[in-house]
């Protein structure tokens with residue numbers, strides 16, 4: 033059999049829930065575990081994997097609605113499979129779990145295709161960057177001062193990452209004094225040379241966000257992510273006009289229309305995209321192409337090892353989020369994770385596909401479905 037005949041002969045799902053290494057919270061959410069929904073495809077004896085960080089029910093969407101489309105189809109026909117999957121989700125709902133399930137299958141198809149063609153995924157996609165710039169992301173509101181300091185200095189001094197982000201907007205914006213105190217402590221920990229970002233996860237009102245933004249200037253904060261809900265495009269545009277720091281959003285984007293509206297509203301200075309939500313590796317370049325004529329860069333949200341190949345192929349790339357939870361889980365469950373030293377993530381030239389391989393012995397204790 034030649035590779036062009038490689039029909040997908042099995043579609044499997046698995047769900048892993050991994051406890052966090054400490055209680056975690058941001059402005060508007062609290063959690064103590066993270067769930068990874070895995071899709072595994074096989075064709076011609078080759079295995080491709082993709083995943084999303086979402087509810088276990090994403091696996092049911094894959095099984096019931098997407099697997100029948102992918103099963104038996106050529107592993108090379110990613111675009112056709114993607115189109116059919118989107119159609120199949122019409123009455124299921126693409127935003128939310130439908131989009132996460134779609135993204136996981138799409139990523140698995142791209143991984144499988146690259147492995148069948150004996151290529152690293154970034155070579156199949158065609159890279160324009162050798163490395164993807166990173167920013168360290170964590171700084172949860174649940175951390176005490178010592179933990180915050182340890183995490184931030186680890187990224188800056190140990191890894192040489194020149195940008196870090198912490199969470200603010202604690203308890204839906206009701207702890208502003210503590211937010212600002214933590215920002216000052218973060219600045220003191222990282223020194224003047226490192227860029228400092230904040231993410232309120234939509235915890236503030238517009239006026240409150242503006243007052244906070246004025247105080248953040250004292251700590252030279254460059255990036256204010258979701259100062260208010262990312263659904264309030266008028267509010268984001270208003271903040272963007274009145275502050276000099278970059279206003280950013282986009283992590284909850286599930287389709288091109290969402291991103292077009294956000295860009296056209298003038299709501300952001302940098303568009304965030306999550307490859308595990310937006311529709312996978314097929315859709316990420318199209319989202320980036322929506323941002324480009326608005327003069328916007330894109331930044332990858334979380335799941336760093338699933339973004340790196342796709343973002344290396346994006347001309348208007350800003351950077352990628354080196355998110356504590358996902359970095360930890362990917363290192364725990366997979367072989368092939370990348371080294372962030374120097375602040376760039378370089379896709380491996382000597383590994384096929386996205387380069388990661390699940391370690392069943394390590395993953396099985398966390399499997400819930």
Ligand SMILES: [Mg+2]
Pocket residue numbers: 231233257258283
């Ligand atoms: Mg965020």
